[in-house]
Amino acid sequence: MNINTYLKEYANTLLGDGTHIAPSVPDKKLNGAIKNYAEDALPEHVVALYDSTLFKSGKEGMLFLGDRFYFKPLLEKPICVYYKDLQRVELDREVTYKNDKRKEKLHIVMHTEQYDYSLSDKLATYNVEGVVELLNGIAALKDKEDELVNVSQVTPLADLPETYKLTYLKVLANFTFVDDQQIDAQEYSELMSLVTRIHLSSDYRLQLRAYLSNPAEHAPTLTLIDELRDLSTTIDFSIVEKSLFKDLLYLFKLKRPLSAWFENKFLGELKEVLSISREEIELISSAIQ
Structure with a gap:
């Protein structure tokens, strides 16, 4: 910690x-x-x-x-x-x-x-x-920290480097494929809406589309999470964790009731990896509703 x-x-x-x-x-x-x-x-x-x-x-x-x-x-x-x-x-x-x-x-x-x-x-x-x-x-x-530094507690995803945005979006892409190995029109529309909101550049949009079109080459989700942690040098990663889970819940509710998130294996495993409490997720869910 x-x-x-x-x-x-x-x-x-x-x-x-x-x-x-x-x-x-x-x-x-x-x-x-x-x-x-x-x-x-x-x-x-x-x-x-x-x-x-x-x-x-x-x-x-x-x-x-x-x-x-x-x-x-x-x-x-x-x-x-x-x-x-x-x-x-x-x-x-x-x-x-x-x-x-x-x-x-x-x-x-x-x-x-x-x-x-x-x-x-x-x-x-x-x-x-x-x-x-x-x-x-x-x-x-x-004494347990390599370096005591200040990091932003409020930096929005749109202000982060393009590589960071792409890695973040790949986690969301993985989630859309986990149940049926395809991304449907609703899921694609939700992802592209986020791409627009965070101002992903055209070059990186092409990289994301290539990633979406080739699920066999998808990176393991835990590897992507580790990459995000390593890239979080200017922002508190706990902010990214909550933002990421919020966007995953947005995708989840496209097909299922939001209240059933805890039944989803992907979300349940990621909750433990990201150290987000159930109470925090319930607050995020209430905000989405």
């Missing part, structure tokens, strides 16, 4: 209300955070945002990218920490008694290569234990 995937999977649970995950970060909050405490961050690189403001402006909180995060507490200067420098985050519980009443104060210290940051008095509105767990999870993952 890379840090982008980790943040998308756990940030909402660990940080709680006020957390937004790309590509569903509200523009107002995103703009407020970048303008107020993360001016060198590009909006398309933001993976997760936690808004700690009372009026939900996004001007204070935490902003996570692929290679670093920003922390802006109330009435304090912002902090920017690169994951490569993050070592560990410690939580100490100070217990005091006054008039036989027990009080607990949480002390948080974030250790980096160069500095130790005390966050104890700056996290009043946060799920403190969740912040500690999330940051320590990032620290544990950072």
Whole structure:
């Protein structure tokens, strides 16, 4: 699991209300955070945002990218920490008694290569234990990644290289042939509609038509998925996974009720390869309906 995937999977649970995950970060909050405490961050690189403001402006909180995060507490200067420098985050519980009443104060210290940051008095509105767990999870993952880089969380398929588009379309083509070894008029029309929407060039359209006309030479679907992963150097592959499954469901519903997708062997196997949950697929299905 890379840090982008980790943040998308756990940030909402660990940080709680006020957390937004790309590509569903509200523009107002995103703009407020970048303008107020993360001016060198590009909006398309933001993976997760936690808004700690009372009026939900996004001007204070935490902003996570692929290679670093920003922390802006109330009435304090912002902090920017690169994951490569993050070592560990410690939580100490100070217990005091006054008039036989027990009080607990949480002390948080974030250790980096160069500095130790005390966050104890700056996290009043946060799920403190969740912040500690999330940051320590990032620290544990950072050494397992070859390179900590920012990738686009919103790049549409139309903006990607032609080779990428063609490989993506080949996966869809494979699906149209899997049940009856042919592509019918409806399936062909749906594919060509997508070809138009993503602005596939004429040369690559010819390559796609050649691929469609020769099913015996089709590449294995898993090989095509691996190629897409390898080509995903400027975009978070989890975005591509969901987009691909959505387009497969569009093709599926041409012949069968959308609710029966889980009975299809191709979709069931691909769901596991792409690590998409059934809940996510149900959301995609609802959007299609």
